[in-house]
Amino acid sequence: MSRRSRSDNHCEKTNNKSQRTLALAVLLLILIAFAYLKISDLTGGSDSGQTGNSQSITAGTEKNDGNIGDVASIDPDALPEYDGHNYVTINGSVPDFPDEVYSKAGLVKSGNSWKTEGTIKGVDSRKLTPYEFYGELDKSGRCTVAYGCLGLETMPPSGEERGDIGSVHPSGWAKAQNWERSHLIAWALSNENANERNLITGTHYLNYDGMRPLEEETEHYIWDTGNHVLYMSKPVYFGNEAVARGVNMMAWSVEDGGKGLSFNVYCFNVTPGASIDYNTGIVTTAEQAAQDARLYVINTRSGVFHYPSCEGAGQIAKKNRKEVTATRLELTSQGYTPCGYCEP
Ligand SMILES: [Zn+2]
Numbered sequence: 521m522s523r524r525s526r527s528d529n530h531c532e533k534t535n536n537k538s539q540r541t542l543a544l545a546v547l548l549l550i551l552i553a554f555a556y557l558k559i560s561d562l563t564g565g566s567d568s569g570q571t572g573n574s575q576s577i578t579a580g581t582e583k584n585d586g587n588i589g590d591v592a593s594i595d596p597d598a599l600p601e602y603d604g605h606n607y608v609t610i611n612g613s614v615p616d617f618p619d620e621v622y623s624k625a626g627l628v629k630s631g632n633s634w635k636t637e638g639t640i641k642g643v644d645s646r647k648l649t650p651y652e653f654y655g656e657l658d659k660s661g662r663c664t665v666a667y668g669c670l671g672l673e674t675m676p677p678s679g680e681e682r683g684d685i686g687s688v689h690p691s692g693w694a695k696a697q698n699w700e701r702s703h704l705i706a707w708a709l710s711n712e713n714a715n716e717r718n719l720i721t722g723t724h725y726l727n728y729d730g731m732r733p734l735e736e737e738t739e740h741y742i743w744d745t746g747n748h749v750l751y752m753s754k755p756v757y758f759g760n761e762a763v764a765r766g767v768n769m770m771a772w773s774v775e776d777g778g779k780g781l782s783f784n785v786y787c788f789n790v791t792p793g794a795s796i797d798y799n800t801g802i803v804t805t806a807e808q809a810a811q812d813a814r815l816y817v818i819n820t821r822s823g824v825f826h827y828p829s830c831e832g833a834g835q836i837a838k839k840n841r842k843e844v845t846a847t848r849l850e851l852t853s854q855g856y857t858p859c860g861y862c863e864p
Pocket residue numbers: 825826827830831832833859860861862863
């Protein structure tokens with residue numbers, strides 16, 4: 521139900537032949553737009569003061585494709601397929617935190633809601649414990665989970681500059697593949713820099729089209745209200761792959777019981793038009809996949825391939841040097857790695 525898909529439909533309609541149909545379609549369009557505005561008025565539209573359902577998420581607008589699909593839960597054997605939208609909602613976008621996410625913040629269950637310990641009813645901000653938790657890396661060195669009770673206390677003090685994170689090489693990080701280090705909990709929310717438990721190998725699309733609008737919404741909510749947000753960000757891997765297929769993000773505003781902010785989504789770690797080997801981190805763009813076979817120089821010892829003009833290619837010992845005529849995709853799918861210097 522994104523605005524984008526709405527206008528896509530309009531385009532199809534207005535492509536019709538006769539002018540009469542066109543005029544009719546335009547009229548219809550105006551009516552639909554009018555009706556939509558009316559409905560937005562009633563539901564609060566893109567106000568961040570909405571909760572619970574996927575409609576309340578302001579993320580998927582304008583620049584982003586928005587969400588269309590919804591899945592009941594994340595099944596590691598049947599992960600949602602990327603279909604052009606930057607995320608899908610999970611469970612109708614209703615967060616489903618493990619209990620410890622609440623209890624670490626000093627919340628206890630009271631009927632269908634949560635209250636601060638020692639409070640008769642509702643949440644007393646002063647009794648909340650803001651915190652951040654970063655799960656240990658797994659046996660393969662992969663990030664597992666990050667969650668916390670975020671508030672002004674966990675955010676960087678004003679004037680604070682972001683630190684360098686270049687020292688961290690998250691699992692699946694491959695050189696010269698345009699990867700970005702993606703924070704599970706954004707710096708602006710956590711003031712965490714080079715924390716290896718908080719950085720995964722992510723695409724620009726995951727960072728900017730998937731996660732950032734949700735992070736900004738959370739940040740704005742906290743700035744505007746001074747309230748706290750339970751927040752969880754969990755990379756989702758397929759089997760033993762080194763690079764996550766996506767990130768499950770959840771948020772729930774504490775003091776107002778989720779009225780101000782509430783979501784549960786799965787953001788795709790993809791680059792539209794490119795194919796990604798999630799085991800090796802090697803990305804093949806559509807242009808690269810369409811490239812004709814050409815001459816490459818392979819270092820059979822390191823498994824790295826170069827353009828023949830690369831300095832690195834000239835330095836390969838004779839016994840390890842092999843010249844082949846192949847496409848880039850043929851070489852990467854045989855397990856060879858493109859040189860980080862000549863970037864074939
Ligand atoms: Zn090279």
